Amino acid sequence: MTTNSVNESVSLEDLGVQDKPDGPVAAAIIAGGIGAFMLGLFTILSEASAGFKALATLSSSVGTLSGKAVFTVVVWLAAWAGLHFALRNKSFDLTKALMIALVLIALGVVATIPPIFVMFAPAE
Amino acid sequence: MTLTYRETWTLVHGMIFGVIFLLGFTGGLEALYSLRPQLLTVAGVRDRVTRLRIWVVAMAVAAWGTVITGTWIVYPWYRDKAPESAKSILVADPATEMWHSFGMEWKEHVAWFSPILATVVAFIVVYYGVRIVKHEGARKAAMVLFVLAFVLAAIAGGLGALITKTSPVL
Numbered sequence: 001m002t003t004n005s006v007n008e009s010v011s012l013e014d015l016g017v018q019d020k021p022d023g024p025v026a027a028a029i030i031a032g033g034i035g036a037f038m039l040g041l042f043t044i045l046s047e048a049s050a051g052f053k054a055l056a057t058l059s060s061s062v063g064t065l066s067g068k069a070v071f072t073v074v075v076w077l078a079a080w081a082g083l084h085f086a087l088r089n090k091s092f093d094l095t096k097a098l099m100i101a102l103v104l105i106a107l108g109v110v111a112t113i114p115p116i117f118v119m120f121a122p123a124e
Numbered sequence: 125m126t127l128t129y130r131e132t133w134t135l136v137h138g139m140i141f142g143v144i145f146l147l148g149f150t151g152g153l154e155a156l157y158s159l160r161p162q163l164l165t166v167a168g169v170r171d172r173v174t175r176l177r178i179w180v181v182a183m184a185v186a187a188w189g190t191v192i193t194g195t196w197i198v199y200p201w202y203r204d205k206a207p208e209s210a211k212s213i214l215v216a217d218p219a220t221e222m223w224h225s226f227g228m229e230w231k232e233h234v235a236w237f238s239p240i241l242a243t244v245v246a247f248i249v250v251y252y253g254v255r256i257v258k259h260e261g262a263r264k265a266a267m268v269l270f271v272l273a274f275v276l277a278a279i280a281g282g283l284g285a286l287i288t289k290t291s292p293v294l
Contacts, residue, residue, distance in 0.1 A: 010161040010169055015254045025248050025262055032244035032269065036237050043233055061200035065232050069195055076240055094261035098268060105237065105272065112233035114226050 023087030026097035031083050033101030033108075035076025040111025042068040048120040130201055130293055137198050138284060141190040148183025149274045152245070155179055156267050161257040173254045180270070184246040187239035187277060194235060194284075201293045202228070210291040223290050227283045235280035241273035 012019055045052040046064040056067025110116055127135065155176035164172065202210045214224040248266045249256060256263055 010164060010166055010257060012255060012258055014166045015169060015257075017253070017255055019255060019258070020252065022259070022262070024251060025259075025265075028244045028247045028251075029265055029269070032240050035240045039233065039236055059196070059200075061203075062195060063203065065195055065199065068233070069191070069236055072236065072240075094259075094265050098261075098265040101269070105241070109234065109237065109276065112230060114229040 021087075021089055021091055022094055023090040023092050024084055026092035026094055027083035027087045028080060029094065029097040029101045030104075031076060031080035033104030034079040035072055036101075036108035037104040038075045038108070039068065039072040040108035040117075042071055043112050043117045044120045047117045048122065050122075128294065130198075133193060133197050134288070134293055137190060137193040138281070138288075141186045141193065142281060144186035145183055145190065145277060148179045148181075148186055149270065152176060152179035152183055153267065153270055153274075156249075156263060156270065159257055159263060164257070169254050169257050173249075173256065176249055176256075177253075180242070180246045180249045180266075183270075183273070184239060184242040187242045187273065190277070191235050191239055195232070198293060199232065210287070210293050213291045214287070220290055223287050227287050231280045231283040231287070234276050238273045238277035238280070241269045241276070245270045245273065 042052075042056065046056045046068060047053075053064055056064040056071065058070060059066040155172055159169070159172055159176065161169065204211070206212060207216075211224055211228070214220045214228075245266045248262055252259055252262060256266075
């Protein structure tokens with residue numbers, strides 16, 4: 001007797017739904033990596049460039065963090081929208097998307113560590 | 125026992141959103157980990173995914189709440205130029221200066237990774253719904269990003285707690 005084995009896996013048919021493409025999820029994952037990378041890049045830029053530092057000071061009480069945070073969110077959402085549009089009906093290897101995102105996140109995180117981004121400050 | 129206006133906001137920033145964030149992470153990670161179709165019935169998948177949605181969305185909302193209140197409400201008080209501000213007190217003493225130049229400088233940036241990653245996870249879960257049980261790669265990617273969002277927020281939260289212990293925003 002093998003019918004209705006407890007090890008039988010639940011299917012999408014059992015759940016009453018149709019599958020969806022992986023593209024939008026890959027877009028969200030890669031865009032998350034882009035957002036993380038941009039935060040690191042903006043952190044270095046505001047240290048290295050007086051012009052960008054002034055541009056990033058959207059609020060005098062918050063300082064450059066205001067611009068770095070806002071610019072990061074804007075670029076992240078724009079990248080997400082663009083990638084979503086490009087991949088919305090496509091399949092995409094999510095392991096590949098995750099690997100791309102993890103590299104970008106790692107670069108972004110490293111760039112926000114003070115001894116790292118301070119190295120980009122102009123010599124006095 | 126009373127709390128000042130500033131102490132109330134630091135409480136909202138660190139404790140209220142922090143507790144929701146921790147609960148969201150714990151519930152969400154457990155739900156993601158255990159969401160395997162060979163272990164669940166149809167009703168079990170539906171029930172688990174409903175709760176998973178709540179956990180991951182709660183964590184994302186809490187992460188955004190934490191960084192927004194932290195950046196735009198608490199941080200200006202910390203970095204005020206007045207000699208009695210938390211930053212002024214830290215940088216005035218060479219023994220505590222590193223709490224600002226390393227601790228706060230990293231905390232203010234590293235915290236911002238968390239809401240972005242938590243939002244990506246919330247999107248994955250909401251987009252697939254119950255279908256996520258058949259997308260092993262998506263479930264694993266969501267778990268990796270979820271843990272990363274937590275770890276990066278924990279670095280920010282840990283530094284914040286230690287900085288506040290050394291020089292609180294009053």
